[in-house]
Amino acid sequence: MSPAQIADLDNAVVEMVHEIARGARAAGRELALLTRAQKDAALLAMADAIDAQVSDVVAANGEDIARGQANGMAVNLIDRLTLDEDRVRAVADALRDVAGLADPVGEIVRGSTLANGLRMRQVRVPMGVVGMIYEARPNVTVDAAGLGVKSGNAVILRGGSAAASTNAALVNIMRASMVSSGLPANSINLLTEGGRDAGRALMTARGLVDLVIPRGGASLIQTVVTESTVPVIETGIGNCHVYVDASADIDMATKIVVNSKTHRTSVCNAAESLLVHEDIAEAVVPGIMAQFAAAGVTVHGDEMMLKYAEAAGATGVAITDEDDDTEFLSLDISARVVPHLDAAIAHVQEHTSGHTEAIVTSDLGSSTTWVNQIDAAAVLVNASTRFTDGGEFGFGAEIGISTQKLHARGPMALPELTTTKWVVEGNGQIR
Amino acid sequence: MSPAQIADLDNAVVEMVHEIARGARAAGRELALLTRAQKDAALLAMADAIDAQVSDVVAANGEDIARGQANGMAVNLIDRLTLDEDRVRAVADALRDVAGLADPVGEIVRGSTLANGLRMRQVRVPMGVVGMIYEARPNVTVDAAGLGVKSGNAVILRGGSAAASTNAALVNIMRASMVSSGLPANSINLLTEGGRDAGRALMTARGLVDLVIPRGGASLIQTVVTESTVPVIETGIGNCHVYVDASADIDMATKIVVNSKTHRTSVCNAAESLLVHEDIAEAVVPGIMAQFAAAGVTVHGDEMMLKYAEAAGATGVAITDEDDDTEFLSLDISARVVPHLDAAIAHVQEHTSGHTEAIVTSDLGSSTTWVNQIDAAAVLVNASTRFTDGGEFGFGAEIGISTQKLHARGPMALPELTTTKWVVEGNGQIR
Secondary structure, three states: OOHHHHHOOOHHHHHHHHHHHHHHHHHHHHHHOOOHHHHHHHHHHHHHHHHHOHHHHHHHHHHHHHHHHHOOOOHHHHHHHOOOHHHHHHHHHHHHHHHOOOOOOOOEEEEEEOOOOOEEEEEEEEOOEEEEEEOOOOHHHHHHHHHHHHOOOEEEEEOOHHHHHHHHHHHHHHHHHHHHOOOOHHHEEEOOOOHHHHHHHHHOOEOOEOEEEEEOOHHHHHHHHHHOOOOEOOEOOOOEEEEEOOOOOHHHHHHHHHHHHHOOOOOOOOEEEEEEEHHHHHHHHHHHHHHHHHHOOEEEEOHHHHHHHHHHOOEEEEOOOHHHHOOOOOOEEEEEEEOOHHHHHHHHHHHOOOOEEEEEOOOHHHHHHHHHHOOOOEEEEEEOHHHOOOOOOOOOOOOEEEOOOOOOOEEEOOHHHEEEEEEEEEEEEOO | OOHHHHHOOOHHHHHHHHHHHHHHHHHHHHHOOOOHHHHHHHHHHHHHHHHHOHHHHHHHHHHHHHHHHHOOOOHHHHHHHOOOHHHHHHHHHHHHHHHOOOOOOOOEEEEEEOOOOOEEEEEEEEOOEEEEEEOOOOHHHHHHHHHHHHOOOEEEEEOOHHHHHHHHHHHHHHHHHHHHOOOOHHHEEEOOOOHHHHHHHHHOOEOOEOEEEEEOOHHHHHHHHHHOOOOEOOEOOOOEEEEEOOOOOHHHHHHHHHHHHHOOOOOOOOEEEEEEEHHHHHHHHHHHHHHHHHHOOEEEEOHHHHHHHHHHOOEEEEOOOHHHHOOOOOOEEEEEEEOOHHHHHHHHHHHOOOOEEEEEOOOHHHHHHHHHHOOOOEEEEEEOHHHOOOOOOOOOOOOEEEOOOOOOOEEEOOHHHEEEEEEEEEEEEOO
16 A cells, blocks of 8 residues: 555554554564473463363354354355364364474574674574454464464454454453463454454554465455555465376376365365366376266366366366466366477466466476476475475464465465574674 | 556556566576576676676766766765776676576475375575666666576666666676577566656566565665565665673774774665663773764764763764664764663664664673564674675675565575475375
8 A cells, every 4th residue: 555545544543553563562572582381381371271261262153153144144154154162172272283383483594604703693583573364264363373472473363354253252362361371462462443444554554563464365365465565475376277298197197186176175275277188188088077077076178178078977168268367266177188288388377376286297307397397386296286285294384375486485384474583793893 | 556556657658567577577487497507607698798898888877977967966976876997897797706606596495205205395496577676876787687697587677767878788788698698688677768657567567577676775665665566675774773781892892883883884784873881881982982083973962972972072963863763874873871781672672674783792691682682684793783794694695685574684695586486296196
């Protein structure tokens, strides 16, 4: 946003957000100095506190559900919003998992002694204050708070209004628990008021907020990326392709394509586009289409692909230019036959969202060319696109999947919530 | 900038910049695949080409100088703009130095094999297209182009209008040399037309430009940071402090303070503020003031500091609140006596620009507290602030000094012009 637009925001809301950010900043300074043992103890206490008040959380969640139903919210969104006692306990357990992870703060990334005797080291330190703007699922509230505490950052959370009561209940429990642990309540902050201007005040609080991470649909992310003046990490749009090379193993290709598309459709690492080399299409596509038919996949295909879909009894619709750029997040896939590897690469270069791009091949040259020429957060060979995930990568936690090139690319975990500083020690060196 | 503001830009200028960016993007894809040997050969050829056409560059520079003089440009700016034959040869030599540096592209940052057999590695790759917006000095044009080629990035340069003829001459030579080396001319691009809208079109070319780096004064950087929708790395504002602790060695403190302030005043790592513990003020400040008097430093001091300045014959003016936040870039320094280390840290936390903050101390506790509690790109103990520099750090080159926390913090060299991608190789793994 430009200075003029920022000036148009509701002053009272901006001042409220800045006051919260100043409190977070002070809390962040305390968090930055904690040992891992202190942070882990606070996380375990927060988990216990949530377990102890599970019925309060479920009751607050009931208010959100009732409001959602009254507003005609879709059934699948109601389901994402719903927390029963088991789900609340799972949310608390996630905090215990975070306590078990290594602390990135204090890690020495590199270091050396210069010719003049200066000893220098680049050390991981917390960002300071991290803003998080996200949509429905209330577990993100607890995950973000937990990863914040562990990485020594204060967090300012701006959740979706649909989960307002649940988020407030969870944050109240966590803040009270922090105080019981002798730590500042303002380590964990929730923006509950101020409407859209509160989110905008958060995105433009330069100098008070160090980083904003949006998590949600394409329009939320687009808004944050274009309007924020605080540095942003763009997450999660995945128009992921699977390319089946001429040399691919038929059975492997079929399994990877079907798994990438149908294992879970609402996630950013699901495949949205299938490309098949024309030399192998006759051998591999009928089997894929049969499984697509069984799974209820709608194929947005070119002429060849529609022919195979029809033969297998799968639903087919003629592909449009827009389909090539669409993240369906549903049982839909765009599908094209391509004449050669270079055509597949050119297609991906034009339509990739920079998330995950997979090839299935048994040819070393094709694999190498794919890995070298595809520019994405994750480039896969002979594996399902569903593996691009902080948990699958062994990070133990995930704050989102970055699709930008600055700072973090791919699944982000604790180290990506830190920055570094150079510590330089001498004994009187001057220039 | 908001979509509405972007829509207000001159359409022809936006299309011109986007056309250049598309050309750069295509060139970047070629650069990304080059070996180090190919890139080094191209850099050496560029250096030879500049040497061979040194008189053309000097002649073009003469046009800029004549225009500057006609426009009443200040003498120090004319000096920064001026290239004689020796300076041009030094600019060419800088390209040879870059050729001698290690290639960051292809470095494996981390990697492992997962339990399911997936082999993953995080590999450094070029950003793609890097935009650079900068002011007077024409050597930045060649440095940025050279670091771009070496790191496999295409660059789009937007230099100051004062150096337009010199920049055009240098870029023409480098583009022709790239073609002679069999590489795309569009690796190196200069925005020569379109006025302010061209810079704005560059900053908002999301999807075509991967990163914008502003280098120049505070107002240029502020404009780019607030208006860009392309990711930005903020550089170079340095309101650097030196704090002399109660336990400091008097001679060491004097040398470090004087060197930090007077070694070179126009640079971002020069000291702009002096804080002295009250217990050592009587012992250390008179000697510092005597050297400030000799060097012609104006002291913006509190009551105590003005007393010492007067006694030593140094020029003193009463400090204002604004002085505490001012990057003077001149023979001026703000100076205060503080009651204890915590007061010094609180002052720095409030007024730091996050560049370089130095303590002079012989007390281990003070040193540790300073290093832990000061949040800046570089935290120094017993060394001059002037050491925060890519060359001094041993990086061999510098594209700027980042004062932000995302992606790069402190001096940036070749690795900071790269991003990473995850390469994941399997043999049919699905979830």
